[in-house]
Amino acid sequence: MLNIAIIGAGPGGLALALRLHQKGFKPTIYEGVRELKPLGVGVDIKVYGVKEITEIGLLEEFQAISVEAIDSLFFTRYGQMIYGEKCGKHMGYPHEQRFVHRGTLQMMFYDAVIKRLGPEAVVHGARCTGFEQDETGVTVHFEEAEGVPKSARHDLLIGADGIKSVVRNQLIPSSEGSHYSGVAMWRGVTVMPPFRNGGTILHLGDPIAQGSMIVYPIRNNVDGKGNQLVNWVVEQNGKPKSIEDWNQRVSPDEIAHKFDETKLDFVDVGEMIRNAREVYLYPLIDRDPLPQWSFGRVTLIGDAAHAMYPRGGNGLCQALVDCRVLAEKLAEVDDPIEALEQYEGARREFVNRIVIANRGEGPEVVRRIVEERSGGKPFEDIETIFPLKECEAIFLEYHRMAGMQRPDDAGPVGFRETFFSEDQARKTIVR
Numbered sequence: 001m002l003n004i005a006i007i008g009a010g011p012g013g014l015a016l017a018l019r020l021h022q023k024g025f026k027p028t029i030y031e032g033v034r035e036l037k038p039l040g041v042g043v044d045i046k047v048y049g050v051k052e053i054t055e056i057g058l059l060e061e062f063q064a065i066s067v068e069a070i071d072s073l074f075f076t077r078y079g080q081m082i083y084g085e086k087c088g089k090h091m092g093y094p095h096e097q098r099f100v101h102r103g104t105l106q107m108m109f110y111d112a113v114i115k116r117l118g119p120e121a122v123v124h125g126a127r128c129t130g131f132e133q134d135e136t137g138v139t140v141h142f143e144e145a146e147g148v149p150k151s152a153r154h155d156l157l158i159g160a161d162g163i164k165s166v167v168r169n170q171l172i173p174s175s176e177g178s179h180y181s182g183v184a185m186w187r188g189v190t191v192m193p194p195f196r197n198g199g200t201i202l203h204l205g206d207p208i209a210q211g212s213m214i215v216y217p218i219r220n221n222v223d224g225k226g227n228q229l230v231n232w233v234v235e236q237n238g239k240p241k242s243i244e245d246w247n248q249r250v251s252p253d254e255i256a257h258k259f260d261e262t263k264l265d266f267v268d269v270g271e272m273i274r275n276a277r278e279v280y281l282y283p284l285i286d287r288d289p290l291p292q293w294s295f296g297r298v299t300l301i302g303d304a305a306h307a308m309y310p311r312g313g314n315g316l317c318q319a320l321v322d323c324r325v326l327a328e329k330l331a332e333v334d335d336p337i338e339a340l341e342q343y344e345g346a347r348r349e350f351v352n353r354i355v356i357a358n359r360g361e362g363p364e365v366v367r368r369i370v371e372e373r374s375g376g377k378p379f380e381d382i383e384t385i386f387p388l389k390e391c392e393a394i395f396l397e398y399h400r401m402a403g404m405q406r407p408d409d410a411g412p413v414g415f416r417e418t419f420f421s422e423d424q425a426r427k428t429i430v431r
């Protein structure tokens with residue numbers, strides 16, 4: 001049986017260990033930190049990500065720690081609705097779409113690894129510094145630390161060590177280079193009563209002057225009093241570069257005032273930001289798509305292979321797909337080096353297209369279109385400046401590109417409701 005080393009116990013490395021275990025392997029994960037903590041804020045697990053979690057056999061556990069996405073609504077800075085669509089099973093997909101805290105999801109995978117593979121499957125405090133490979137295997141080196149070997153010998157090495165991957169940087173030294181996009185992200189969580197149906201993702205604001213905001217709940221009844229933990233992210237252009245660190249804490253006051261005039265019937269956005277439990281600043285950093293992932297006995301998965309802007313939930317979900325494909329290839333193909341090549345062949349070009357597409361606005365472009373066509377003012381009738389059919393075409397293309405083609409029998413999907421004023425209230429459904 002192949003003796004496989006995985007570097008990194010993030011969601012990618014842990015899910016890979018579970019997928020490999022399903023195929024009869026018993027890999028070892030080397031994680032740089034001594035103790036895993038549930039770090040991060042929210043992630044959006046698309047229907048194809050929920051499919052992967054289901055196949056790993058953790059759907060029930062996942063449902064218990066996450067919130068089902070019911071609908072997705074787009075608003076201007078004045079709280080006027082641009083577009084809405086249903087999510088997951090409500091749209092006719094075979095799986096749910098769900099929102100979860102990144103750290104809670106990581107701990108769910110970690111608990112499953114310990115249960116299924118045993119505690120010895122994860123070596124904590126083992127920070128990989130590099131490796132060399134020869135015809136018979138790979139020797140992996142670690143920083144000196146108590147209880148951690150200086151080096152270990154394995155048949156294969158999988159780099160699942162995230163955006164600053166040591167494994168990737170050794171394979172492709174030029175990949176260390178990165179470029180600040182000029183966009184800063186404030187990522188926060190607030191404990192608050194559920195809004196609307198308790199499963200709505202909101203896309204708010206104007207991306208030009210105010211900043212673009214996304215809001216969604218990630219945990220039900222987080223305090224035993226029925227409140228939800230709600231995740232929100234604000235992107236703003238033209239900010240000086242900050243460090244690329246997921247744990248950079250800042251004050252909500254830096255951003256809250258920008259949303260004082262954005263009032264929805266069901267959420268006071270400025271207040272939600274001011275009441276945040278924690279807020280982090282994170283810069284959007286460009287990393288070019290990689291020209292190669294597999295080099296002999298070494299390959300990459302997750303953010304190490306395809307670091308992308310943390311928009312739209314594709315980073316984590318694509319990592320889960322990597323895990324399935326890699327485990328399948330290792331189980332099916334006799335020559336492990338050939339298996340790593342086939343894994344790359346099945347994945348790299350497809351994911352690189354998402355990396356590039358994620359640099360653009362994706363479906364958030366609809367808010368910029370409305371802002372430009374309305375001159376930044378409240379509109380009288382959205383249909384005259386941005387017909388629903390035109391808007392719908394943008395969403396159809398986005399879902400197709402991300403590998404989530406809408407089901408043929410989805411029925412009416414795009415809709416508009418005017419929350420702006422009673423007089424304007426109307427509802428249109430197409431398709």
Ligand SMILES: Cc1cc2nc3c(=O)[nH]c(=O)nc-3n(C[C@H](O)[C@H](O)[C@H](O)COP(=O)(O)OP(=O)(O)OC[C@H]3O[C@@H](n4cnc5c(N)ncnc54)[C@H](O)[C@@H]3O)c2cc1C
Binds near residue numbers: 246
């Ligand atoms: C602390 C943290 C918080 C995050 N928060 C969010 C968030 O709020 N929202 C979001 O969308 N995405 C977040 N991400 C990124 C998100 O987890 C990834 O985009 C996605 O889950 C893919 O995960 P991954 O396992 O490939 O990488 P990661 O989640 O980055 O995991 C990489 C793992 O490798 C370990 N590691 C790194 N270098 C070494 C080394 N040299 N030797 C051994 N181990 C090493 C790290 O400690 C980490 O556990 C966060 C990542 C981190 C590390």
